[in-house]
Amino acid sequence: MSGSARGFPKVAIVISNLFHARSALETPLILSLQDSFEVVVFCTEEVFESYKGILSQQECRFFQIDERAEILSNRIMNAGAFRFQGRSKSFRYRVTRRIRESTRVSKKKVSIFTLEKLSQVMIWLKLFIDGWILYQIYLIPKYRKTLDFNSNFLRIFKEVNPAAAIIWSQSMEPSSSSAVRFSRELRIPSILIADNWDNLFSKTVLVEKPDFIGCFGMQGVEFGSKLHGIPTKNIIPLGSARFEIYRGQEKAFRSRDTILFAGSSMLAEDERVLRALLKVKERLEESEGNGTSLIWKYRPHPFPQQSRTDLAGILEEFKDLQLESMEEMNGSARSWPKLVDSLAELASTRIAVCMPTSYLLEVRINSVKVIVPAFEDNLEITSCKTLLSNLEHLNGLSELAGVYIASSEGGIESRLIEGIRNPEFPPPDQSLDWFVQWSGDGFTENLRGAIQKVIR
Numbered sequence: 001m002s003g004s005a006r007g008f009p010k011v012a013i014v015i016s017n018l019f020h021a022r023s024a025l026e027t028p029l030i031l032s033l034q035d036s037f038e039v040v041v042f043c044t045e046e047v048f049e050s051y052k053g054i055l056s057q058q059e060c061r062f063f064q065i066d067e068r069a070e071i072l073s074n075r076i077m078n079a080g081a082f083r084f085q086g087r088s089k090s091f092r093y094r095v096t097r098r099i100r101e102s103t104r105v106s107k108k109k110v111s112i113f114t115l116e117k118l119s120q121v122m123i124w125l126k127l128f129i130d131g132w133i134l135y136q137i138y139l140i141p142k143y144r145k146t147l148d149f150n151s152n153f154l155r156i157f158k159e160v161n162p163a164a165a166i167i168w169s170q171s172m173e174p175s176s177s178s179a180v181r182f183s184r185e186l187r188i189p190s191i192l193i194a195d196n197w198d199n200l201f202s203k204t205v206l207v208e209k210p211d212f213i214g215c216f217g218m219q220g221v222e223f224g225s226k227l228h229g230i231p232t233k234n235i236i237p238l239g240s241a242r243f244e245i246y247r248g249q250e251k252a253f254r255s256r257d258t259i260l261f262a263g264s265s266m267l268a269e270d271e272r273v274l275r276a277l278l279k280v281k282e283r284l285e286e287s288e289g290n291g292t293s294l295i296w297k298y299r300p301h302p303f304p305q306q307s308r309t310d311l312a313g314i315l316e317e318f319k320d321l322q323l324e325s326m327e328e329m330n331g332s333a334r335s336w337p338k339l340v341d342s343l344a345e346l347a348s349t350r351i352a353v354c355m356p357t358s359y360l361l362e363v364r365i366n367s368v369k370v371i372v373p374a375f376e377d378n379l380e381i382t383s384c385k386t387l388l389s390n391l392e393h394l395n396g397l398s399e400l401a402g403v404y405i406a407s408s409e410g411g412i413e414s415r416l417i418e419g420i421r422n423p424e425f426p427p428p429d430q431s432l433d434w435f436v437q438w439s440g441d442g443f444t445e446n447l448r449g450a451i452q453k454v455i456r
Contacts, residue, residue, distance in 0.1 A: 009455050011037040012162040012188075015047050016065070016175030019336060020168035020195050023241035025051045026339040030058065032444045037451065040160050042153075042179070061156040069146045069174035075130065076139050077172055080205030082131035087227050090203050093390035099123045100381050140207060147178045154182045163455040165190045166447070171199040172206060180208040189454035191447075193238070194220060197358040197435065198393045206230075212454055214238040214447060216361075216436040219393060238446040239437040240358070245339045246346070246365050247442050255348065256423065258295045259416070262354035262363075265301045266382055267309040273353055273373050274298065274314045274321075276409040280416045281318075294420065295348070297322040302336055305382065351419035353412065355384055356394050360403070361436045367425040369402045371415050376407040393435075400435065402426045 011033070015024050021043075024030065030039050041060045048055050048062065081094040099120050130139060157165075165183040169176035169192050176192060183190040192210040194200040200215070206228045213224055213235045224235040261277060263270045281296060298321055315323065324337070337345075346366040353371045354360050363370050374385040388394050388405070398405050406412045428438050437446070 008034075008036060008038045009163040009451075010040060010160065011451060012040050012042050012061075012157070012160055012165045014063075014165060014167040014175065014179045015041060015043045016168065016173060017044070018047060018050055019170060021047045021051055022336055022339055023193075023195050024168060025054050027241055027244050029241055029244070029444055029447075030054075033448065033451075036448055040162060042156060042160075044175075061160060063150075063153045063156060063175070065174045065178065066146055066150060069143065069150075069178075072139070072143050072146060073172055073174050073177070076135075076143055076207065077204055078127060079130035079135050079139055080172075080207075081203070082127040083135050084205060084227070088223075088392050089390055090392045093386075094203055095127060096390075097381050098127065143177075143207060144181070147174060147181055150178050153178050154185075157182050157186055157188065161186075162188060164188065164451050166193060166451065167191065167210065168193045168195050169200060170194075170196045171204040177208040180210045183210075184208075191236075191450055191454060193241070193447075195241070197240075197361060198391065203391070212236060212450060214450060216240055217434055218437075219434050223393065236446065236450050237437040238450065239443040240361075241443045241447075242339055243362060243365055243436065243438070244443050245343050246362075249343070249347065249366075256350040256368075256425075257293060258297055258345070258349045259420065260345065260349045260352040260354075260363075260368075261296075261298045262352065262359055263298065263300045263304075264355045264384060265303060265305045266380065267304055267307040267311055268380075269373065269375065269378065269383060270298075270300070271309055271311055271314050272375065272409060273412065274311070274318060276373075276412040277353070277416070278314070278318045279409075280413050280420075283413075284417070284420065294350075295322060296320065297324065297345075299324040299337070299345075350423050351416065353416070356387060356391075356397055360397075361432065364400065364402050364432055365428050365436075365438060367402075367427050369419055369424060369426065370404070371412055371419075372397070372403060372405045373412055374405050374407055375409075396434070399431060401429050401431045 013024060015021050033039055041055060041058050042063055043060060044064060045062055048060060078098050081091040085091040085095055165179060165188050167176050167179045167190055180190050180192060190210040191212045191214055194213060194215045197216050209228065209230060213230060215221060215224060215235055215237055216239065217237045221232055221235045221237055224230050225232045261273055277296060315321065346363060346368060349368050351369050352363045353373060354363060356372055360370055372384065374388050376385060378385055380386065397403060404415050406415060433439055
């Protein structure tokens with residue numbers, strides 16, 4: 001066992017991107033873990049520069065990943081979803097989406113319909129070859145060989161020689177695969193942290209399997225065993241690190257005056273929701289004159305899909321709508337909101353409209369009711385209705401306390417008016433624990449126990 005000058009076991013925390021950095025560095029996680037461990041952060045230079053104020057006080061090691069591994073990783077995930085689609089309808093959805101969204105149509109003498117079908121057949125054929133012929137004999141060996149060339153990761157593991165490696169991950173990322181692979185080679189126990197509700201246990205294959213996995217809730221335990229063949233005793237429902245910022249916060253329900261819409265990646269769907277919100281706002285102002293006391297806020301998805309839809313029209317009509325900027329102060333494209341901003345935002349939210357993402361669970365932890373806009377007539381491959389029907393981790397979402405699935409604009413409008421006039425704030429209950437562990441000990445204490453278990 002590796003130790004420190006204080007006699008604490010040394011633990012490496014691997015953070016590969018800014019999304020994971022939110023969970024690990026915008027919370028008191030590392031400071032709390034230092035009561036029991038000597039923490040060394042393995043991160044990219046991008047993460048270090050973005051969180052320099054925190055990490056400059058921390059022992060750090062830098063790593064980088066070959067860009068070829070990123071490209072190959074995505075190819076393997078698609079091939080693996082095709083190969084193992086019998087395990088999960090989420091895998092089948094990934095294959096269908098890959099085929100339909102990758103269709104490229106050019107206007108030639110051949111009919112557009114024929115070109116679409118031909119393109120889809122070619123993509124299906126490529127997935128079949130990758131999934132059933134090349135997956136084991138070529139793709140996986142090539143991926144591992146690419147990771148093995150990343151000697152930088154192996155070197156820093158040898159330098160630090162930690163008693164355990166805690167590896168943040170969202171999917172089958174090359175950085176997490178590499179960290180798991182090298183920690184296993186050096187016989188360092190590893191815990192892979194599923195830093196999101198869905199991807200790791202609903203839409204991703206795992207090439208490199210860690211000793212333990214820390215997931216959101218018991219749903220993740222079930223999926224991890226079913227999809228990845230990992231014993232349930234090695235999958236631990238830790239909760240979510242970034243949700244811990246809400247623990248112990250005073251709930252001032254009387255001052256909640258914000259109507260929040262957290263947008264989807266589909267701008268056409270967002271436009272329909274915004275028009276429903278505008279209709280409710282105008283109706284309240286006409287009938288009760290109290291619309292001005294409410295704050296209407298739209299938080300666009302940080303990574304919207306390419307679309308022909310232009311929201312300029314509805315945004316111009318929707319007077320006094322607070323639009324969260326999509327750019328940081330320095331003008332660069334933003335990624336995700338700071339956790340302190342989400343904390344303040346949800347503390348003042350009366351009711352929210354949002355998609356079935358991890359943010360929905362975040363909203364419910366704050367006792368805010370949620371309306372999910374799943375338009376019955378929207379058959380797009382990435383529509384909310386399609387996601388609810390095809391992603392396995394969304395099963396049972398309609399039974400989650402405080403969540404209402406709206407199939408039309410009318411459903412959104414009626415629930416909004418009811419929630420505005422008669423606000424209720426149902427606290428998180430055991431139905432939430434199935435998706436993300438919230439009752440009992442917090443993430444840090446759960447992780448501390450898991451680390452002590454693996455280094456014993």
